[in-house]
Amino acid sequence: MTTAVRRVFEGAYVATVDTAGHEFDGGHVVVDGSRIVAVGAGPAPVWAVDGLAAPGAAFAPSVTTRIDARGHLLTPGLVNTHHHLYQWLTRGIAQDSILFDWLVALYPTWARIDEDLVEAGAAAAMAVLARSGCTTVADHHYVFPQGSGDILGGIVRSADTVGVRLHGTRGSMDLGRSQGGLPPDFAVETTAAALEASAAAVEKYHDPSADARVQIAIAPCSPFSVTADLLREAAILGRSLGVRLHTHGSETIEEDAFCHERFGKTPTQYLDDLGWLGDDVWMAHSVHLDEHAIARFGATGTGTAHCPSSNARLAAGIAPIPQLLAAGAPVGLGVDGSASNESGQLGTEIRQAVLMNRLRAGADGFSVRDGLRIATLGGARVLGRDADLGSIEVGKLADLALWRIDGVEFAGLADPVAALGLAAMPPLTALYVGGDPVVDEGSLTRADERTLAADAARASATLRARA
Template sequence: MRRLVIEGAHVATVDAVDREFVGGHVVVDGSRIIAVGDGPAPPWVFADGVEVESVDGSGHLLTPGLVNTHHHLYQWLTRGIAQDSILFDWLVALYPTWARIDEDLVEAGAEAALAVLAKSGCTLAADHHYVFPRGSGDIVGGIVRAAARVGIRLHGTRGSMDLGRSAGGLPPDFAVETTAVALDASALAVERYHDASADSMVQIALAPCSPFSVTSELLTEAATLGRSLGVRLHTHGSETVEEDAFCQERFGKTPTQYLEDLGWLGDDVWMAHSVHLDDHAIARFGATATGSAHCPSSNARLAAGIAPIPQLLRAGAPVGLGVDGSASNESGQLGTEIRQAVLMNRLRAGADGFSVRDGLRIATVGGARVLGRDADLGSIEVGKLADLALWDLRGVEFAGLVDPVASLGLASMPPLAGLFVGGRRVVDDGRLTTINEVGVARAAARASADLLGRV
């Protein structure tokens, strides 16, 4: 057993009462936190003969590890394309390329995307993968292997599309599966990779892609299957006005009404984006504890709109932060999304409508709640897993900044001095300790060139 002791940092616990300690301490035994408080660590921490690793946190901000509730890791290979398009046009431009991915390409892209997430403070990433070309291999397995090498937790999904263009959907027919194949593959992914234990490094959810790429049959049966297997459910919902128009024209309902009728609201469900919600939809999200992944940079990049996040939070709905696919958020960083969330939500809610601590909360314990893991993750509390981010505020960029938490919510993203996943150091002084970053970058560049060359 190894004991990790961090002392002298400004500790933002993000617990139920938002306790913060100036010059506080956090002590970790193995993978779990055993002490949190003000001032130096108590003497007993050093007195029982356990090996201790001491970290000087002076001039640093210590937060829970950040939780990314929505991503498409494979899109790291197609960044910078269709730069001036709205969502539907962007998808149409990229579907033909994505339909040529395979296990090896996705694994290379996922490893690069996960590396960037880790270097921006992320300790748990949810990935929504929904493109499975025939003969492409075990794509979910490739993503799982990439996450294991980088060393952060993965909430992967087995997504699906079965509504091709000839049947009124958006994706081309060659990019979709049959309903039966998608359901069988979903059950197999859960059997192979889902670990329901409290300290799990990999969990799997079922994730039909969206109302405009999936049949009602697949949505209904996936919900039934997921609940029978005890896993969560994920899809895109209310991202754009075009999606709303599609649902109104095809089903005579808003996306929320349509999804609720198919069993897709509940405390085991989270939606990506939730931008275009009316008052009724917000109330239903709150009443059913349906989660939302807020992706401010991607929503801006695709001109989708500003999600009503303060209203969702007031309604009691879980909200987490998301990067979204790297092809619609080329940065790929999660830490920068805190600032984006603060600034964007103030455009709707006013200067006092969304604080920097609101931003940190949805990026940590809010995201853990969305993914059903807030009992063990998302805040710095005794008994919880030691997923921690240590931010260096000693640079000139933060000189004179009176509130350390404002470094994440208003200033530039601080350098990451340390990232710990279950007490294991994954980032040290801004560099990953688990992989060769240069090698990963080269592999991703080769994979991108390979994929684009197939089109």
């Protein structure tokens, strides 16, 4: 028999992001161990502050900590549905390039990464994500140079160092330039090697449990860097192993033109024919979708990782997010690789998503709550974790972000949620993953930020020297 630490939050503006959209001004949230046991208006119930067992629970907590959350906004932890953590080491390069030119400029450098360099870059990137309210990180890694060690293992260790949940992927590229693809031949693998390594990564690192800290998906990179054989066989493999599938799709007009020229189809039609639409699949970007593609995403439950800052940085366009949501397709928020979004913060992407989508949908076409929802519950749905993550509800995991909104930047702000959706990103007072503090008073609790920064700077310089 075990007892749990209890944390009692009182006085915050609680945005639950549950299906009914409940919000409580001066509300409470009670956490026992890793799970939420009470949410509501006003002060916490007497049983919570007196250290008694929660209703229906067998045991009372051994320690109760009361947290005065007045002057704060309490939200679910943010969910990042698309990133390339290794790219923290190559920020600020090819600043004025579109995607294809940017990739060509960076492939030669990326082909010289190794396990140690990636671990250093990933730790710094996840530290920045955590300090911007992110509790779950989906990483798409697809560059595995020969002799580079266990790169995925380095990313897993980095997530543990910072304390966030990781949805890692074993990505791949097998369509080199000599075969008509975009990446240079030295940066790709064979189809067989990619499939074998993908299966091994799932066996080694994937945890299917409800409270998993690490899960793995299979993720061939994109239609212009992967053969049809790899896409088809990867989908079969992923489903046989019970893991999710991820790839880039419809990011740019150049990708659309590539698919029409090479396959006579749109990217969505091409991926659909290869088994790459379904409620176990999520695409990165989904910028250039026609009405047929949007309808197929909705009908099949195919998810999208919306990356507004990266799409703007690379001039890719504005994704039809309101239309995807109206069609019933899952949508989450993503930072994308830090080499195409040098900020690396997820909290700022909420505001960016609100502003970008209003350019397409009008001033009333995408609200601040729409932005918060795709950053939390929407992202959890995209990753298949919405039963346990993404909202503040009794029984769910206590992944929580506590934002300070009583500073001068927010004085007089009529709507606390607008602090995330329209104003400057609020300072993060605390971040909890499964009830464990990962950020406290704005600083990491499990790692020294100066050490992470020095390690990442050193790794970046080493990589530049190799290139």
